[in-house]
Amino acid sequence: MDNNTISSSLNNVSDKEAVSRFADSLIEEKGLSGLGDDEKATLKASIEEKVVDTINQSLIYALPDDKFEELEKLAEREDVTAEQVSELIANSGVDTQAVVTEAMDNFRQIFLNKKGEN
Numbered sequence: 001m002d003n004n005t006i007s008s009s010l011n012n013v014s015d016k017e018a019v020s021r022f023a024d025s026l027i028e029e030k031g032l033s034g035l036g037d038d039e040k041a042t043l044k045a046s047i048e049e050k051v052v053d054t055i056n057q058s059l060i061y062a063l064p065d066d067k068f069e070e071l072e073k074l075a076e077r078e079d080v081t082a083e084q085v086s087e088l089i090a091n092s093g094v095d096t097q098a099v100v101t102e103a104m105d106n107f108r109q110i111f112l113n114k115k116g117e118n
Contacts, residue, residue, distance in 0.1 A: 016048075019055075022104060023047040026111050051107055058103035059089060059096060067092040 023044045027033060035043065063071060070088055074080045089096060108114075 019048050019051050020044075022051060022108075026108060029108075029112055047111070051104065054107050055100050055103045058099050059094070062094045062096075062099045063089070063092050064094075067094075 026047055027035075027040065027043060032040070032043065060068070060071065067088060071085070074085060074088065
C-alpha cells in the first residue's frame, strides 16, 4: 500500500468541505483576504493540504498501540483499501471528532501566531 491510500482514507475523516471553510476563515482572520485570486487560491490549497496532514498525523498518534500496529500491517499490504483504513480508525476507540477539533484548533493558533496566548 502506498501513503496515498492512507492519506485518502484519512481525508474522508477530515471532511474536505469543512477543511475548505476552515482555510477560508484562516485567510480572513489573518487579514489576507485582499490577496489576488491566484495567490489566495494557492495559499488556500497549501493551508488545506497542511491541515489535512496535521489531522492525519494527529489521528495516527491518537491510535492505541494495538491499532497502530494494525495500521502498520495494513500499510504493508498491496491490496489494502481506503475503506479498510477508515474502518480501522473508526473502530479504534479514538474520539476522532475530538482529535480533529484539537488538531484544527492547534493549527489555527500556530497559523495565526497565537500559540501560547490562551
